[in-house]
Amino acid sequence: MTSFFGDIQKIAFEGVDSTNELAFRHYNPDEIIMGKPMRDHLRFSVAYWHSFAWEGGDPFGGPTFDRPWFGDEMALAKMKADVAFDMFKILGQPYFCFHDLDVRPEGSNYAENTCNLEEITEYFEGKMAETGTKLLWGTANMFSNRRYMSGASTNPDPEVFAFAAATVKSCMDATHRLNGENYVLWGGREGYETLLNTDLTRELDNMGRFLSMVVDYKHKIGFKGQILVEPKPQEPSKHQYDYDVATCHGFLQKYGLENEVKLNLEQGHAILAGHSFEHEIALAQSLGVLGSIDMNRNDYQSGWDTDQFPNNVPEVALAYYHILKGGGFTSGGTNFDAKLRRQSLDPVDLIASHAGAMDICARGLKAAAAMLEDGGLESALNDRYAGWSSAQTKDVMDGATLESLTNWVKEQDINPAPKSGKQERLENYVNRFV
Numbered sequence: 001m002t003s004f005f006g007d008i009q010k011i012a013f014e015g016v017d018s019t020n021e022l023a024f025r026h027y028n029p030d031e032i033i034m035g036k037p038m039r040d041h042l043r044f045s046v047a048y049w050h051s052f053a054w055e056g057g058d059p060f061g062g063p064t065f066d067r068p069w070f071g072d073e074m075a076l077a078k079m080k081a082d083v084a085f086d087m088f089k090i091l092g093q094p095y096f097c098f099h100d101l102d103v104r105p106e107g108s109n110y111a112e113n114t115c116n117l118e119e120i121t122e123y124f125e126g127k128m129a130e131t132g133t134k135l136l137w138g139t140a141n142m143f144s145n146r147r148y149m150s151g152a153s154t155n156p157d158p159e160v161f162a163f164a165a166a167t168v169k170s171c172m173d174a175t176h177r178l179n180g181e182n183y184v185l186w187g188g189r190e191g192y193e194t195l196l197n198t199d200l201t202r203e204l205d206n207m208g209r210f211l212s213m214v215v216d217y218k219h220k221i222g223f224k225g226q227i228l229v230e231p232k233p234q235e236p237s238k239h240q241y242d243y244d245v246a247t248c249h250g251f252l253q254k255y256g257l258e259n260e261v262k263l264n265l266e267q268g269h270a271i272l273a274g275h276s277f278e279h280e281i282a283l284a285q286s287l288g289v290l291g292s293i294d295m296n297r298n299d300y301q302s303g304w305d306t307d308q309f310p311n312n313v314p315e316v317a318l319a320y321y322h323i324l325k326g327g328g329f330t331s332g333g334t335n336f337d338a339k340l341r342r343q344s345l346d347p348v349d350l351i352a353s354h355a356g357a358m359d360i361c362a363r364g365l366k367a368a369a370a371m372l373e374d375g376g377l378e379s380a381l382n383d384r385y386a387g388w389s390s391a392q393t394k395d396v397m398d399g400a401t402l403e404s405l406t407n408w409v410k411e412q413d414i415n416p417a418p419k420s421g422k423q424e425r426l427e428n429y430v431n432r433f434v
Protein backbone atom coordinates (compact mmCIF):
# COMPACT_ATOMS: atom_id res chain seq x y z
CA MET A 1 0.00 0.00 0.00
CA THR A 2 1.07 3.59 -0.61
CA SER A 3 0.73 6.12 2.20
CA PHE A 4 -1.92 8.18 0.37
CA PHE A 5 -4.92 6.87 2.29
CA GLY A 6 -3.09 6.83 5.63
CA ASP A 7 -4.55 4.33 8.06
CA ILE A 8 -7.94 3.91 6.37
CA GLN A 9 -8.89 0.25 6.59
CA LYS A 10 -10.97 -1.88 4.24
CA ILE A 11 -14.60 -0.78 4.48
CA ALA A 12 -16.70 -3.39 6.28
CA PHE A 13 -20.43 -4.00 6.49
CA GLU A 14 -21.55 -3.03 9.99
CA GLY A 15 -25.33 -2.93 9.61
CA VAL A 16 -27.91 -0.14 9.67
CA ASP A 17 -27.15 0.98 13.21
CA SER A 18 -23.49 1.70 12.61
CA THR A 19 -22.42 5.31 13.07
CA ASN A 20 -18.98 4.68 11.61
CA GLU A 21 -18.54 7.07 8.69
CA LEU A 22 -16.39 4.55 6.87
CA ALA A 23 -18.63 1.50 7.08
CA PHE A 24 -21.35 0.03 4.92
CA ARG A 25 -24.79 0.07 6.47
CA HIS A 26 -26.57 -1.57 3.54
CA TYR A 27 -23.97 -2.93 1.15
CA ASN A 28 -23.31 -6.42 2.40
CA PRO A 29 -21.62 -8.01 -0.61
CA ASP A 30 -22.41 -11.60 0.39
CA GLU A 31 -26.05 -11.03 1.31
CA ILE A 32 -28.34 -12.99 -0.98
CA ILE A 33 -30.97 -10.91 -2.76
CA MET A 34 -33.31 -12.74 -5.11
CA GLY A 35 -31.03 -15.75 -5.19
CA LYS A 36 -27.76 -13.93 -5.83
CA PRO A 37 -25.17 -12.08 -3.70
CA MET A 38 -25.59 -8.31 -3.70
CA ARG A 39 -22.08 -7.99 -5.12
CA ASP A 40 -23.13 -9.87 -8.26
CA HIS A 41 -26.29 -7.81 -8.73
CA LEU A 42 -24.65 -4.42 -8.37
CA ARG A 43 -21.26 -5.11 -9.96
CA PHE A 44 -19.79 -1.82 -8.72
CA SER A 45 -17.07 -0.08 -10.62
CA VAL A 46 -14.87 2.96 -9.91
CA ALA A 47 -14.26 5.47 -12.73
CA TYR A 48 -10.53 6.18 -12.97
CA TRP A 49 -10.97 9.57 -14.63
CA HIS A 50 -12.99 11.29 -11.95
CA SER A 51 -11.13 9.94 -8.94
CA PHE A 52 -7.55 9.94 -10.14
CA ALA A 53 -7.21 12.09 -13.27
CA TRP A 54 -9.56 15.01 -12.66
CA GLU A 55 -7.72 17.88 -10.97
CA GLY A 56 -10.66 19.84 -9.59
CA GLY A 57 -10.82 22.64 -12.15
CA ASP A 58 -13.96 24.45 -13.27
CA PRO A 59 -14.58 27.11 -15.96
CA PHE A 60 -13.53 29.81 -13.49
CA GLY A 61 -10.55 28.27 -11.79
CA GLY A 62 -7.78 25.73 -12.09
CA PRO A 63 -6.95 22.60 -10.12
CA THR A 64 -7.89 22.43 -6.45
CA PHE A 65 -6.68 18.89 -5.77
CA ASP A 66 -3.11 18.35 -4.76
CA ARG A 67 -2.22 14.80 -5.71
CA PRO A 68 1.36 13.58 -5.80
CA TRP A 69 0.79 11.75 -9.14
CA PHE A 70 -0.30 14.78 -11.20
CA GLY A 71 2.10 15.22 -14.11
CA ASP A 72 3.00 13.64 -17.39
CA GLU A 73 5.62 11.01 -16.62
CA MET A 74 5.30 7.27 -16.69
CA ALA A 75 6.53 6.98 -13.10
CA LEU A 76 3.66 9.25 -12.01
CA ALA A 77 1.15 7.21 -14.04
CA LYS A 78 2.32 4.15 -12.12
CA MET A 79 2.07 5.96 -8.79
CA LYS A 80 -1.49 6.90 -9.76
CA ALA A 81 -2.21 3.23 -10.49
CA ASP A 82 -0.75 2.23 -7.11
CA VAL A 83 -3.06 4.66 -5.30
CA ALA A 84 -6.05 3.65 -7.44
CA PHE A 85 -5.61 -0.01 -6.60
CA ASP A 86 -5.15 0.90 -2.93
CA MET A 87 -8.56 2.52 -3.09
CA PHE A 88 -10.04 -0.54 -4.82
CA LYS A 89 -8.75 -2.69 -1.95
CA ILE A 90 -10.29 -0.35 0.62
CA LEU A 91 -13.67 -0.22 -1.13
CA GLY A 92 -13.70 -3.86 -2.23
CA GLN A 93 -15.70 -3.06 -5.38
CA PRO A 94 -15.12 -5.70 -8.04
CA TYR A 95 -14.48 -3.47 -11.09
CA PHE A 96 -12.95 -0.30 -12.47
CA CYS A 97 -13.18 1.57 -15.79
CA PHE A 98 -10.74 3.85 -17.60
CA HIS A 99 -10.04 5.97 -20.68
CA ASP A 100 -6.59 5.75 -22.27
CA LEU A 101 -5.91 9.37 -21.33
CA ASP A 102 -6.67 8.75 -17.63
CA VAL A 103 -4.04 6.11 -17.23
CA ARG A 104 -1.09 6.91 -19.49
CA PRO A 105 1.00 10.03 -20.19
CA GLU A 106 0.03 11.79 -23.42
CA GLY A 107 2.71 11.13 -26.05
CA SER A 108 3.73 13.39 -28.91
CA ASN A 109 2.20 11.11 -31.55
CA TYR A 110 0.14 7.96 -32.01
CA ALA A 111 3.07 5.60 -31.61
CA GLU A 112 4.06 7.12 -28.26
CA ASN A 113 0.47 7.11 -27.02
CA THR A 114 0.15 3.43 -27.85
CA CYS A 115 3.50 2.53 -26.35
CA ASN A 116 2.58 4.33 -23.11
CA LEU A 117 -0.81 2.63 -23.01
CA GLU A 118 0.79 -0.77 -23.48
CA GLU A 119 3.22 -0.13 -20.64
CA ILE A 120 0.40 0.81 -18.28
CA THR A 121 -1.75 -2.08 -19.48
CA GLU A 122 1.02 -4.42 -18.46
CA TYR A 123 1.30 -2.68 -15.10
CA PHE A 124 -2.48 -3.01 -14.61
CA GLU A 125 -2.27 -6.71 -15.42
CA GLY A 126 -0.01 -7.21 -12.41
CA LYS A 127 -2.16 -5.05 -10.13
CA MET A 128 -5.36 -6.80 -11.21
CA ALA A 129 -3.86 -10.22 -10.60
CA GLU A 130 -2.67 -9.10 -7.16
CA THR A 131 -5.94 -7.49 -6.02
CA GLY A 132 -8.56 -9.42 -7.98
CA THR A 133 -10.06 -6.16 -9.30
CA LYS A 134 -11.52 -6.64 -12.78
CA LEU A 135 -12.13 -4.33 -15.71
CA LEU A 136 -15.79 -3.49 -16.37
CA TRP A 137 -14.92 -1.48 -19.47
CA GLY A 138 -12.24 0.43 -21.25
CA THR A 139 -12.71 3.39 -23.57
CA ALA A 140 -10.82 6.02 -25.56
CA ASN A 141 -10.90 9.69 -24.67
CA MET A 142 -11.64 11.29 -28.02
CA PHE A 143 -12.89 14.62 -26.76
CA SER A 144 -10.14 16.32 -24.68
CA ASN A 145 -7.27 16.70 -27.15
CA ARG A 146 -7.66 19.66 -29.52
CA ARG A 147 -7.38 17.38 -32.56
CA TYR A 148 -10.89 16.20 -31.64
CA MET A 149 -12.45 19.64 -31.27
CA SER A 150 -14.69 19.01 -34.32
CA GLY A 151 -15.40 15.40 -33.42
CA ALA A 152 -13.63 12.06 -33.76
CA SER A 153 -15.55 9.72 -36.08
CA THR A 154 -17.70 12.67 -37.20
CA ASN A 155 -14.78 15.01 -37.86
CA PRO A 156 -14.81 16.70 -41.29
CA ASP A 157 -11.13 15.73 -41.64
CA PRO A 158 -10.58 12.06 -42.62
CA GLU A 159 -7.16 12.13 -40.95
CA VAL A 160 -8.87 12.69 -37.60
CA PHE A 161 -11.29 9.85 -38.40
CA ALA A 162 -8.27 7.60 -39.05
CA PHE A 163 -6.44 8.75 -35.91
CA ALA A 164 -9.58 8.04 -33.88
CA ALA A 165 -9.90 4.59 -35.46
CA ALA A 166 -6.30 3.76 -34.61
CA THR A 167 -6.83 5.05 -31.08
CA VAL A 168 -9.93 2.92 -30.55
CA LYS A 169 -8.02 -0.09 -31.86
CA SER A 170 -5.30 0.45 -29.26
CA CYS A 171 -7.87 0.85 -26.48
CA MET A 172 -9.79 -2.25 -27.57
CA ASP A 173 -6.51 -4.17 -27.56
CA ALA A 174 -5.81 -2.97 -24.00
CA THR A 175 -9.37 -3.79 -22.88
CA HIS A 176 -9.14 -7.24 -24.47
CA ARG A 177 -5.80 -7.95 -22.83
CA LEU A 178 -7.23 -6.98 -19.42
CA ASN A 179 -10.32 -9.17 -19.97
CA GLY A 180 -12.64 -6.18 -19.96
CA GLU A 181 -16.28 -7.20 -19.94
CA ASN A 182 -17.40 -4.33 -22.18
CA TYR A 183 -15.97 -1.63 -24.42
CA VAL A 184 -17.65 1.80 -24.31
CA LEU A 185 -17.91 4.59 -26.87
CA TRP A 186 -19.19 7.89 -25.57
CA GLY A 187 -19.35 10.44 -28.35
CA GLY A 188 -18.37 13.55 -26.43
CA ARG A 189 -17.80 15.62 -29.55
CA GLU A 190 -19.77 13.48 -31.99
CA GLY A 191 -22.25 16.24 -32.65
CA TYR A 192 -22.12 19.85 -33.71
CA GLU A 193 -22.05 23.45 -32.60
CA THR A 194 -23.82 24.90 -35.64
CA LEU A 195 -25.56 23.46 -38.67
CA LEU A 196 -24.07 26.31 -40.68
CA ASN A 197 -20.82 24.34 -40.97
CA THR A 198 -22.11 20.79 -40.49
CA ASP A 199 -23.00 18.10 -43.03
CA LEU A 200 -25.23 16.11 -40.70
CA THR A 201 -25.88 13.25 -43.14
CA ARG A 202 -22.20 12.66 -43.81
CA GLU A 203 -21.32 12.83 -40.12
CA LEU A 204 -23.98 10.29 -39.15
CA ASP A 205 -22.87 7.96 -41.95
CA ASN A 206 -19.27 8.23 -40.80
CA MET A 207 -20.29 7.52 -37.22
CA GLY A 208 -22.16 4.42 -38.43
CA ARG A 209 -19.17 3.33 -40.49
CA PHE A 210 -16.85 3.82 -37.50
CA LEU A 211 -19.03 1.75 -35.18
CA SER A 212 -19.25 -1.04 -37.77
CA MET A 213 -15.45 -1.12 -37.88
CA VAL A 214 -15.38 -1.40 -34.08
CA VAL A 215 -17.75 -4.38 -34.22
CA ASP A 216 -15.74 -6.03 -37.01
CA TYR A 217 -12.52 -5.61 -35.04
CA LYS A 218 -14.11 -7.03 -31.90
CA HIS A 219 -14.94 -10.22 -33.79
CA LYS A 220 -11.59 -10.31 -35.51
CA ILE A 221 -9.63 -10.34 -32.23
CA GLY A 222 -12.14 -12.57 -30.46
CA PHE A 223 -13.06 -9.97 -27.84
CA LYS A 224 -16.03 -11.44 -26.01
CA GLY A 225 -17.04 -8.23 -24.24
CA GLN A 226 -20.10 -6.20 -25.14
CA ILE A 227 -19.73 -3.04 -27.24
CA LEU A 228 -21.67 -0.19 -25.62
CA VAL A 229 -22.59 3.29 -26.77
CA GLU A 230 -23.34 5.92 -24.12
CA PRO A 231 -26.18 8.36 -24.89
CA LYS A 232 -25.95 12.00 -23.89
CA PRO A 233 -27.89 14.88 -25.46
CA GLN A 234 -25.36 17.70 -25.19
CA GLU A 235 -22.27 18.90 -23.34
CA PRO A 236 -19.63 19.34 -24.58
CA SER A 237 -21.28 19.55 -28.03
CA LYS A 238 -24.33 21.73 -28.35
CA HIS A 239 -26.15 18.81 -29.96
CA GLN A 240 -24.83 15.25 -29.69
CA TYR A 241 -25.91 12.55 -32.12
CA ASP A 242 -26.25 9.91 -29.37
CA TYR A 243 -29.01 11.98 -27.78
CA ASP A 244 -30.88 9.37 -25.75
CA VAL A 245 -31.94 5.71 -25.82
CA ALA A 246 -34.56 6.15 -28.53
CA THR A 247 -32.16 8.08 -30.78
CA CYS A 248 -29.32 5.59 -30.27
CA HIS A 249 -31.59 2.65 -30.99
CA GLY A 250 -32.76 4.24 -34.22
CA PHE A 251 -29.14 4.90 -35.17
CA LEU A 252 -28.12 1.30 -34.44
CA GLN A 253 -31.02 0.00 -36.52
CA LYS A 254 -30.22 2.27 -39.43
CA TYR A 255 -26.66 0.95 -39.58
CA GLY A 256 -27.64 -2.67 -38.87
CA LEU A 257 -25.90 -2.77 -35.48
CA GLU A 258 -28.83 -3.32 -33.13
CA ASN A 259 -27.83 -6.90 -32.38
CA GLU A 260 -24.17 -6.07 -31.85
CA VAL A 261 -24.19 -2.93 -29.73
CA LYS A 262 -25.97 -2.11 -26.49
CA LEU A 263 -26.14 1.02 -24.37
CA ASN A 264 -24.40 2.35 -21.28
CA LEU A 265 -26.94 4.61 -19.58
CA GLU A 266 -25.99 7.43 -17.25
CA GLN A 267 -28.34 8.93 -14.70
CA GLY A 268 -27.25 12.53 -15.32
CA HIS A 269 -27.44 12.15 -19.09
CA ALA A 270 -31.02 10.89 -18.84
CA ILE A 271 -31.93 14.02 -16.88
CA LEU A 272 -30.13 16.28 -19.41
CA ALA A 273 -32.22 14.65 -22.15
CA GLY A 274 -35.41 15.52 -20.29
CA HIS A 275 -36.07 11.95 -19.14
CA SER A 276 -35.96 10.13 -15.85
CA PHE A 277 -33.28 7.47 -15.38
CA GLU A 278 -35.92 4.75 -15.08
CA HIS A 279 -37.44 5.87 -18.37
CA GLU A 280 -34.15 5.35 -20.17
CA ILE A 281 -33.55 2.00 -18.46
CA ALA A 282 -37.06 0.71 -19.12
CA LEU A 283 -36.96 1.80 -22.76
CA ALA A 284 -33.53 0.23 -23.34
CA GLN A 285 -34.80 -2.92 -21.65
CA SER A 286 -37.85 -2.95 -23.87
CA LEU A 287 -35.75 -2.46 -27.03
CA GLY A 288 -33.28 -5.15 -25.93
CA VAL A 289 -30.29 -2.80 -25.70
CA LEU A 290 -29.69 -2.32 -21.97
CA GLY A 291 -26.01 -2.95 -21.31
CA SER A 292 -24.63 -1.15 -18.28
CA ILE A 293 -25.15 1.97 -16.16
CA ASP A 294 -23.12 4.99 -15.13
CA MET A 295 -24.53 5.86 -11.74
CA ASN A 296 -24.39 9.47 -10.63
CA ARG A 297 -26.70 12.47 -10.30
CA ASN A 298 -26.79 16.04 -11.52
CA ASP A 299 -27.34 19.18 -9.55
CA TYR A 300 -31.09 19.79 -9.85
CA GLN A 301 -30.77 23.55 -10.28
CA SER A 302 -27.75 24.20 -12.49
CA GLY A 303 -28.74 22.14 -15.55
CA TRP A 304 -25.16 20.85 -15.98
CA ASP A 305 -23.75 17.34 -16.06
CA THR A 306 -22.26 17.72 -12.59
CA ASP A 307 -21.48 14.01 -12.08
CA GLN A 308 -22.22 14.00 -8.36
CA PHE A 309 -22.42 10.80 -6.37
CA PRO A 310 -25.95 9.32 -6.19
CA ASN A 311 -27.84 10.00 -2.98
CA ASN A 312 -31.51 9.64 -3.78
CA VAL A 313 -32.82 6.26 -2.66
CA PRO A 314 -36.28 6.38 -4.32
CA GLU A 315 -34.71 7.27 -7.67
CA VAL A 316 -32.05 4.59 -7.40
CA ALA A 317 -34.65 2.04 -6.26
CA LEU A 318 -36.77 2.59 -9.37
CA ALA A 319 -33.70 2.29 -11.59
CA TYR A 320 -32.79 -1.09 -10.07
CA TYR A 321 -36.44 -2.13 -10.11
CA HIS A 322 -36.39 -2.01 -13.91
CA ILE A 323 -32.95 -3.60 -14.09
CA LEU A 324 -34.02 -6.50 -11.87
CA LYS A 325 -37.34 -6.86 -13.65
CA GLY A 326 -35.43 -7.35 -16.88
CA GLY A 327 -33.30 -10.08 -15.31
CA GLY A 328 -30.40 -7.95 -14.03
CA PHE A 329 -27.02 -7.17 -15.53
CA THR A 330 -25.16 -9.64 -17.70
CA SER A 331 -21.89 -8.02 -18.79
CA GLY A 332 -22.89 -4.62 -17.36
CA GLY A 333 -22.55 -3.14 -13.92
CA THR A 334 -22.89 0.00 -11.81
CA ASN A 335 -20.04 2.33 -12.69
CA PHE A 336 -19.74 5.42 -10.50
CA ASP A 337 -19.22 8.05 -13.18
CA ALA A 338 -19.09 10.54 -10.32
CA LYS A 339 -16.59 13.00 -8.98
CA LEU A 340 -15.96 14.83 -5.76
CA ARG A 341 -16.91 18.48 -5.44
CA ARG A 342 -13.78 20.57 -5.97
CA GLN A 343 -13.70 21.59 -2.30
CA SER A 344 -13.59 17.96 -1.15
CA LEU A 345 -9.83 17.83 -0.99
CA ASP A 346 -8.99 15.03 1.38
CA PRO A 347 -8.12 11.44 0.49
CA VAL A 348 -10.85 10.29 2.87
CA ASP A 349 -13.40 12.19 0.74
CA LEU A 350 -12.65 9.82 -2.14
CA ILE A 351 -13.36 6.83 0.05
CA ALA A 352 -16.42 8.18 1.86
CA SER A 353 -18.06 9.33 -1.39
CA HIS A 354 -17.80 5.90 -2.96
CA ALA A 355 -18.75 4.03 0.20
CA GLY A 356 -21.84 6.22 0.58
CA ALA A 357 -22.79 5.74 -3.05
CA MET A 358 -22.40 1.98 -2.75
CA ASP A 359 -24.68 2.06 0.28
CA ILE A 360 -27.31 4.14 -1.53
CA CYS A 361 -27.29 1.67 -4.41
CA ALA A 362 -27.54 -1.27 -2.03
CA ARG A 363 -30.55 0.36 -0.34
CA GLY A 364 -32.11 0.93 -3.73
CA LEU A 365 -31.44 -2.63 -4.79
CA LYS A 366 -32.97 -4.05 -1.61
CA ALA A 367 -36.05 -1.87 -2.05
CA ALA A 368 -36.33 -2.88 -5.70
CA ALA A 369 -36.05 -6.57 -4.86
CA ALA A 370 -38.64 -6.23 -2.08
CA MET A 371 -41.06 -4.55 -4.48
CA LEU A 372 -40.55 -7.25 -7.07
CA GLU A 373 -40.97 -10.02 -4.52
CA ASP A 374 -44.10 -8.37 -3.14
CA GLY A 375 -45.40 -8.04 -6.69
CA GLY A 376 -47.60 -5.00 -6.02
CA LEU A 377 -46.48 -3.01 -9.04
CA GLU A 378 -46.66 -6.02 -11.30
CA SER A 379 -50.16 -6.93 -10.25
CA ALA A 380 -51.31 -3.33 -10.65
CA LEU A 381 -49.85 -3.39 -14.14
CA ASN A 382 -51.52 -6.69 -14.94
CA ASP A 383 -54.86 -5.33 -13.72
CA ARG A 384 -54.49 -2.21 -15.79
CA TYR A 385 -53.93 -4.15 -19.00
CA ALA A 386 -56.14 -7.13 -18.07
CA GLY A 387 -58.54 -6.37 -20.91
CA TRP A 388 -55.86 -7.39 -23.41
CA SER A 389 -55.52 -10.86 -21.89
CA SER A 390 -59.13 -11.98 -22.18
CA ALA A 391 -59.91 -14.65 -24.76
CA GLN A 392 -62.63 -12.46 -26.22
CA THR A 393 -60.22 -9.51 -26.79
CA LYS A 394 -57.69 -11.82 -28.40
CA ASP A 395 -60.33 -13.07 -30.85
CA VAL A 396 -61.44 -9.57 -31.69
CA MET A 397 -57.91 -8.16 -32.06
CA ASP A 398 -56.51 -11.03 -34.08
CA GLY A 399 -56.30 -9.63 -37.62
CA ALA A 400 -58.38 -6.62 -36.63
CA THR A 401 -59.05 -3.83 -39.11
CA LEU A 402 -60.66 -0.46 -38.65
CA GLU A 403 -63.85 -1.96 -40.17
CA SER A 404 -63.88 -5.08 -37.99
CA LEU A 405 -63.44 -3.01 -34.86
CA THR A 406 -66.17 -0.63 -36.00
CA ASN A 407 -68.52 -3.60 -36.35
CA TRP A 408 -67.58 -4.88 -32.93
CA VAL A 409 -68.17 -1.49 -31.30
CA LYS A 410 -71.55 -1.22 -32.99
CA GLU A 411 -72.72 -4.78 -32.42
CA GLN A 412 -71.73 -4.88 -28.75
CA ASP A 413 -72.58 -1.22 -28.18
CA ILE A 414 -69.04 -0.77 -26.76
CA ASN A 415 -69.01 2.29 -24.53
CA PRO A 416 -65.78 2.27 -22.46
CA ALA A 417 -65.82 3.53 -18.89
CA PRO A 418 -62.59 5.38 -17.87
CA LYS A 419 -60.67 3.79 -15.01
CA SER A 420 -58.34 5.33 -12.43
CA GLY A 421 -54.61 5.22 -13.20
CA LYS A 422 -54.02 5.11 -9.41
CA GLN A 423 -50.76 7.06 -9.64
CA GLU A 424 -50.79 8.41 -6.09
CA ARG A 425 -51.67 5.01 -4.65
CA LEU A 426 -48.77 3.48 -6.57
CA GLU A 427 -46.44 6.23 -5.37
CA ASN A 428 -47.57 5.52 -1.82
CA TYR A 429 -46.90 1.86 -2.43
CA VAL A 430 -43.33 2.55 -3.57
CA ASN A 431 -42.77 4.73 -0.51
CA ARG A 432 -43.46 1.76 1.73
CA PHE A 433 -40.27 0.16 0.40
CA VAL A 434 -37.86 3.07 0.21
Ligand code: XLS
Residues within 6 Å of the ligand: 099, 139, 184, 186, 230, 232, 266, 294, 305, 337
Ligand atom coordinates in the same frame (compact mmCIF):
# COMPACT_ATOMS: atom_id res chain seq x y z
C1 XLS B 1 -19.29 12.11 -19.89
C2 XLS B 1 -19.37 10.65 -19.95
C3 XLS B 1 -18.04 9.92 -19.87
C4 XLS B 1 -18.21 8.50 -20.32
C5 XLS B 1 -16.95 7.84 -20.70
O1 XLS B 1 -20.26 12.81 -19.69
O2 XLS B 1 -20.25 10.21 -18.97
O3 XLS B 1 -17.55 10.00 -18.57
O4 XLS B 1 -18.85 7.73 -19.36
O5 XLS B 1 -16.32 8.48 -21.74
Ligand code: NI
Residues within 6 Å of the ligand: 266, 268, 269, 305, 307, 337
Ligand atom coordinates in the same frame (compact mmCIF):
# COMPACT_ATOMS: atom_id res chain seq x y z
NI1 NI C 1 -21.43 11.93 -18.02
Ligand code: NI
Residues within 6 Å of the ligand: 186, 230, 266, 294, 337
Ligand atom coordinates in the same frame (compact mmCIF):
# COMPACT_ATOMS: atom_id res chain seq x y z
NI1 NI D 1 -20.56 8.26 -18.37
